Amino acid sequence: MADSSPNVALLQRWLDRWLPKLSLIPSGLASLIFIYAFIAWTIWLSFTSSSLLPSNNFAGLKEYDVLFQLDIWWVSVANLAIFGVLYVAFCLAIGLFLAILLDQKIRAEGWLRTIYLYPLALSLVVTGVVWKWMLNPSLGLEHVVQSLGWTGFSFDWLIDPNMAIYTVVIAAVWQASGFVTALFLAGLRGIDSSIIKAAQMDGASLPRVYLSIIIPSLRPVFFSAVILLVSLAIKSFDLVIALTGGGPGYSTWVPAIFMYDFGFNRGQIGLGAAAATLMMAAVALAMLPMLFAELKERRDGRSH
Amino acid sequence: MAAATEDGIQRGGLIARVLIYGVLIFAAAYFLLPLYVMLTTSFKTLGQISGGSLLSLPSPWSTEGWSAAWSSACTGGDCTGLHQYFWNSVRFTVPAVLLSTLFGAINGYALTKWRFRGSELIFALLLGGTFVPFQMFLLPMANVLGKLGLANSLAGLTLVHTVYGIAFTTLFCRNYYVSIPDELVKAARIDGAGFFSTFRYVILPLSTPILMVCIIWQFTQIWNDFLFGVVFTSGGSHPITVALNNLVNTSSTGIKRYNVDMAGAIITALPTLVVYMVAGRYFMRGLTAGAVKG
Secondary structure: OHHHOHHHHHHHHHHHHHHHHHHHHHHHHHHHHHHHHHHHHHHHHHOEOOOOOOOOOEOOOHHHHHHHHOHHHHHHHHHHHHHHHHHHHHHHHHHHHHHHHHOOOOOOHHHHHHHHHHHHHOOHHHHHHHHHHHOOOOOOHHHHHHHOOOOOOOOOHHHOOOOHHHHHHHHHHHHHHHHHHHHHHHHHHOOOHHHHHHHHHOOOOHHHHHHHHHHHHOHHHHHHHHHHHHHHHHHOOHHHHHHOOOOOOOOOOOHHHHHHHHHHHOOOHHHHHHHHHHHHHHHHHHHHHHHHHHHHHHHHHHHO | OHHHHHHHHHHHOHHHHHHHHHHHHHHHHHHHHHHHHHHHHHOOOHHHHHHOOOOOOOOOOOOHHHHHHHHOOOEOOEOOOOHHHHHHHHHHHHHHHHHHHHHHHHHHHHHHHOOOOOHHHHHHHHHHHHOOOOHHHHHHHHHHHHHOOOOOOHHHHHHHHHHHHHHHHHHHHHHHHOOOOHHHHHHHHHOOOOHHHHHHHHHHHHOHHHHHHHHHHHHHHHHHOOHHHHHHOOHHHOOHHHHHHHHHHOOOOOOOOHHHHHHHHHHHHHHHHHHHHHHHHHHHHHHHHHHHHO
């Protein structure tokens, strides 16, 4: 048989040694270029005076200087802060609350979970389009409430520059809170029931058991949910475009819109790159303390 | 866990149970409301919309919104509805899903069953992409796509989605293959099977669940993408998400046609909704895997 010949065995051994590495080359190369080289390239662009086309004229921190003097940038940052804080807080609160309720031996739990989670399958553009219609000041929910008899009711946040960013919060929380519910529910199911039994045996009330045992032990879920929600918030773009288009005026701009508009529509590539770089820095900053906390927690946990 | 809280709730009695069910059903209504509004509005006529309530049922039901959204509504410059953009999305989503899943499966297999010095480093390298905001890639990618002659093309979108999907599929597959016993692979190797035949005959038959997770995750991400679509394509090669946004913001006659908007929104949402209905459990598994590690 050919299989027993030394040459074939040698070839086989050579292939076994190299094929695994060769098979990783396309992806490895792709990530080197399309992730790491691109990151470096964008950072470099933020230090150049690129306008319509990328150029290599080093300009130091000039683009950042310009950026920091633009009112529209600070509006975007402030919007992101408002949106991010409310989005994360409401998603966590609603998610935890619904998960605890769902965990009380509920009949039809599967159905409810399916309903809570489906918004996440939708495109954010669809979500934006639907909420834009529902929040329509003359024909939407305002009209519904008025026709219930409360004729003075007014809900025109969508066209109010001071309130429009909160409509983004409303739609975004609707989209993601079912997902956070599912994360918390998975966490609740993973808790060792003997600890809870023991606490109840000691006479602890149910709210007390939740507050001092169950919720603290959901720490890892909080950790991953916050990381996920924060990075979703920083990247949020589609929803704002579809819901408010950044308006009225530029009152609901966020950094992702700023980056897109300056980088691609206004021919200010240097500014766009600077905005992107700051967004990446923000994601990194948001994650680092939590990563350290988690690593420390793990190390402490192991040493006990 | 469940047993313990059940005791507690039973102590609270019937009123507590009723309250809990009430809140849960209210929440369900809140999540379903936009879907209900979308569906009912899409079947109304413009007269019913401006004269009636947001929450009323259409009477009579009309499909004019649907036919306009599919074949005659204006999306920016042209007025041919969403149908060609729907097929655009199909044409780049399907290959990008399959390619990124294939690469992810092979990477995951090589990284777990054929470990070598540096394989963990490669894994870390691949994962780096999951955290970075895509905004960091837009300007260079636009440049590179232009140089490759792929600007404003479905092939370009396929490339972009494949490249940035591999990080996720590799993560999912690696975490899954770690739990497959190494002995299976070792036995196949002793029988003379090589790298690819072991994958084909030992690993692949065991991979259905994780391939489902990858395919569903990637399909949802890529179909729903707006950012890459709006940055890298224009006009006739837009994906459906971008076309929907254009449709909603183009009013040829100055009158907002909400029934057309809502029908367009459902057309855009339908493929991922169907996937969610059919294979929801895989969907959830991908989400948690992505959330915990991604």
